[in-house]
Amino acid sequence: VPLRHDFRPGVPDVTLFPRGAWSGALRRTLREAPDVALGYGDPHGAAELRGALSSYLGRVRGVVADPSQILICTGFAQGLGLLCRSLRAAGVERVAVEDPTHPGQRAIIAHAGLLAVPVPVDEDGLRVDALAHSGAQAVLVTPAHQFPSGVVLAPARRAALIAWVRHRNAVVIEDDYDAEYRYDRAPVGALQGLAPDHVVYAGSASKTLAPALRLGWMVAPARLVEALAAAKHHDDLGSPTLEQLAFARFLEAGHLDHHLRRARAIYRSRRDGLVRSLARQAPAVRVQGIAAGLHAVVRLPDSTDEVAVVAAAKERGVGVYGISEYALDCAHPPALVLGYAALTESAIAAGIATLARVL
Amino acid sequence: VPLRHDFRPGVPDVTLFPRGAWSGALRRTLREAPDVALGYGDPHGAAELRGALSSYLGRVRGVVADPSQILICTGFAQGLGLLCRSLRAAGVERVAVEDPTHPGQRAIIAHAGLLAVPVPVDEDGLRVDALAHSGAQAVLVTPAHQFPSGVVLAPARRAALIAWVRHRNAVVIEDDYDAEYRYDRAPVGALQGLAPDHVVYAGSASKTLAPALRLGWMVAPARLVEALAAAKHHDDLGSPTLEQLAFARFLEAGHLDHHLRRARAIYRSRRDGLVRSLARQAPAVRVQGIAAGLHAVVRLPDSTDEVAVVAAAKERGVGVYGISEYALDCAHPPALVLGYAALTESAIAAGIATLARVL
Numbered sequence: 079v080p081l082r083h084d085f086r087p088g089v090p091d092v093t094l095f096p097r098g099a100w101s102g103a104l105r106r107t108l109r110e111a112p113d114v115a116l117g118y119g120d121p122h123g124a125a126e127l128r129g130a131l132s133s134y135l136g137r138v139r140g141v142v143a144d145p146s147q148i149l150i151c152t153g154f155a156q157g158l159g160l161l162c163r164s165l166r167a168a169g170v171e172r173v174a175v176e177d178p179t180h181p182g183q184r185a186i187i188a189h190a191g192l193l194a195v196p197v198p199v200d201e202d203g204l205r206v207d208a209l210a211h212s213g214a215q216a217v218l219v220t221p222a223h224q225f226p227s228g229v230v231l232a233p234a235r236r237a238a239l240i241a242w243v244r245h246r247n248a249v250v251i252e253d254d255y256d257a258e259y260r261y262d263r264a265p266v267g268a269l270q271g272l273a274p275d276h277v278v279y280a281g282s283a284s285k286t287l288a289p290a291l292r293l294g295w296m297v298a299p300a301r302l303v304e305a306l307a308a309a310k311h312h313d314d315l316g317s318p319t320l321e322q323l324a325f326a327r328f329l330e331a332g333h334l335d336h337h338l339r340r341a342r343a344i345y346r347s348r349r350d351g352l353v354r355s356l357a358r359q360a361p362a363v364r365v366q367g368i369a370a371g372l373h374a375v376v377r378l379p380d381s382t383d384e385v386a387v388v389a390a391a392k393e394r395g396v397g398v399y400g401i402s403e404y405a406l407d408c409a410h411p412p413a414l415v416l417g418y419a420a421l422t423e424s425a426i427a428a429g430i431a432t433l434a435r436v437l
Numbered sequence: 438v439p440l441r442h443d444f445r446p447g448v449p450d451v452t453l454f455p456r457g458a459w460s461g462a463l464r465r466t467l468r469e470a471p472d473v474a475l476g477y478g479d480p481h482g483a484a485e486l487r488g489a490l491s492s493y494l495g496r497v498r499g500v501v502a503d504p505s506q507i508l509i510c511t512g513f514a515q516g517l518g519l520l521c522r523s524l525r526a527a528g529v530e531r532v533a534v535e536d537p538t539h540p541g542q543r544a545i546i547a548h549a550g551l552l553a554v555p556v557p558v559d560e561d562g563l564r565v566d567a568l569a570h571s572g573a574q575a576v577l578v579t580p581a582h583q584f585p586s587g588v589v590l591a592p593a594r595r596a597a598l599i600a601w602v603r604h605r606n607a608v609v610i611e612d613d614y615d616a617e618y619r620y621d622r623a624p625v626g627a628l629q630g631l632a633p634d635h636v637v638y639a640g641s642a643s644k645t646l647a648p649a650l651r652l653g654w655m656v657a658p659a660r661l662v663e664a665l666a667a668a669k670h671h672d673d674l675g676s677p678t679l680e681q682l683a684f685a686r687f688l689e690a691g692h693l694d695h696h697l698r699r700a701r702a703i704y705r706s707r708r709d710g711l712v713r714s715l716a717r718q719a720p721a722v723r724v725q726g727i728a729a730g731l732h733a734v735v736r737l738p739d740s741t742d743e744v745a746v747v748a749a750a751k752e753r754g755v756g757v758y759g760i761s762e763y764a765l766d767c768a769h770p771p772a773l774v775l776g777y778a779a780l781t782e783s784a785i786a787a788g789i790a791t792l793a794r795v796l
Contacts, residue, residue, distance in 0.1 A: 101464050116451035116454050289475070313518060314510075
């Protein structure tokens with residue numbers, strides 16, 4: 079059955095992509111970039127973009143990033159792979175991951191020859207006490223908005239995580255994938271700003287603009303940067319340059335800020351619409367997590383057969399996703415992960431009406 | 438000493454890059470591409486570009502390529518890495534490389550955990566008799582214009598190589614890096630057209646347009662394509678989409694053909710200027726190899742200390758490169774590898790005048 083409404087998590091509404099502003103940034107780049115920019119580039123990434131990101135990430139996310147510590151990569155997927163290989167070369171064997179987590183990221187960790195060790199997440203985020211017993215020398219976390227559970231890492235947990243990483247001389251990989259979207263208050267700042275010597279901060283344009291751009295970045299402690307750049311050089315000699323220069327212009331002209339203000343208002347309405355539809359039509363479910371990001375987690379009554387709900391909704395042309403698809407070792411109470419950002423309010427209402435009938 | 442004139446091999450003249458046509462292709466792509474093109478793409482590459490390349494490579498290089506057999510990658514550097522990992526997973530342990538060869542490619546092969554086995558090159562190209570005794574299950578070759586020696590693979594050798602690859606059920610990796618530039622006659626067609634089931638054909642826009650684009654492609658036998666696409670997906674989920682769509686438009690509008698006609702005439706003049714300057718000012722040297730590509734090989738008198746010549750020229754602000762920098766096991770008679778494409782005719786004349794004084 080083709081899906082009429084697909085609540086796939088983690089997908090932005092690409093119809094909002096500011097094509098004109100992006101096209102203008104590219105046009106100006108092609109008109110003004112020096113010829114040297116057309117040759118083989120710096121595997122760290124274009125200096126112009128690293129400079130623009132340093133300022134943007136400091137302003138918006140509290141990231142402490144000298145441009146020399148920034149590496150541009152082909153989305154976070156490539157960045158995580160480069161980082162895992164660099165960590166492995168430095169002797170790391172075990173990387174803790176949140177449970178539940180993104181299955182693609184776990185695969186990248188395993189592909190790099192590292193053991194991904196699941197650590198439970200509760201309503202305050204990663205269980206740092208369990209992390210301390212995991213034997214992991216690095217941990218991949220989503221502190222601003224845990225993926226997929228939707229919780230935020232609580233202040234005490236942030237402090238405990240920083241104490242752990244310092245005490246263990248370990249590495250926190252902070253996947254800041256959708257922090258620009260918070261609807262109830264200003265987002266919590268990046269963890270990286272509190273412990274820049276122990277945190278690799280990672281972000282991308284995939285959630286804020288469009289996945290097709292394949293533009294990602296990492297901010298790494300100085301001791302890791304050269305290994306990351308060497309790994310990037312080995313992989314592809316560096317990312318395409320012209321788009322990096324265009325993105326630098328786009329950032330510096332304030333186009334990302336402008337786009338985010340617009341997208342944030344639209345996504346917030348869509349999330350509100352989702353919550354309203356659920357309250358009216360499926361009062362037995364409960365929306366979990368903070369008002370943020372591109373997806374919501376909907377807790378189902380304990381007795382619900384989550385897998386059967388997912389299958390029945392899909393049969394009726396509505397794509398919904400069970401939390402168990404993201405689970406590793408832990409058993410999770412039945413819940414659905416619903417991406418709402420790429421659906422109009424009427425599609426959300428129609429999809430939830432179908433889901434309510436299934437429930 | 439900063440180099441006043443740098444004869445670095447393999448570098449195109451990026452000042453010839455058709456910025457306007459490229460910008461136009463991007464602008465039209467951003468105006469017309471469907472929204473779905475802004476999401477996560479196909480790890481094989483955009484269908485539009487694979488279609489355009491299928492037709493271009495068939496027309497210009499005699500490549501037999503169904504679009505389903507084409508993989509878009511971030512330059513040939515990434516493609517070779519993906520291919521080596523796929524071959525290794527299929528049981529390949531030894532990959533033969535030409536001696537002399539590009540040191541970067543040997544590093545990529547080794548990085549993938551494969552043994553790079555040097556096979557000598559003579560004036561007819563790769564010594565296929567030596568290849569047959571190398572124990573290699575794959576071989577990386579540059580048949581149209583051997584890098585760096587500048588010879589073309591002779592017809593009898595082409596036949597022998599195809600017999601070898603079929604008999605051994607092996608893989609030929611055809612690096613067709615600069616075949617679009619031949620100045621004395623039409624270039625020899627790609628080997629791939631003669632044995633598409635055993636040849637992985639590889640090309641890129643780095644020599645024809647600009648390295649900064651990081652646009653490369655491979656045409657692989659059907660049995661290898663899915664492993665390559667899976668490796669690409671593991672690495673970065675696929676290359677940026679918009680530039681692929683723009684390149685497809687650029688190819689289909691004939692802009693690459695137009696650019697190549699212009700660049701070919703300019704590079705040919707530069708090569709002629711180089712040959713003339715050498716004949717006048719350094720009559721003891723001999724230009725080797727065919728009239729093609731972006732570099733020429735200049736054989737020095739037997740008694741010349743190649744390393745001393747390279748050092749002395751650099752001290753005088755002229756970058757020249759010794760064949761020994763590309764040698765693996767074989768001893769090569771003293772020779773210089775001179776990239777001329779990115780230098781104006783007057784820079785070439787001035788550089789050769791300095792080199793002649795050094796000699």
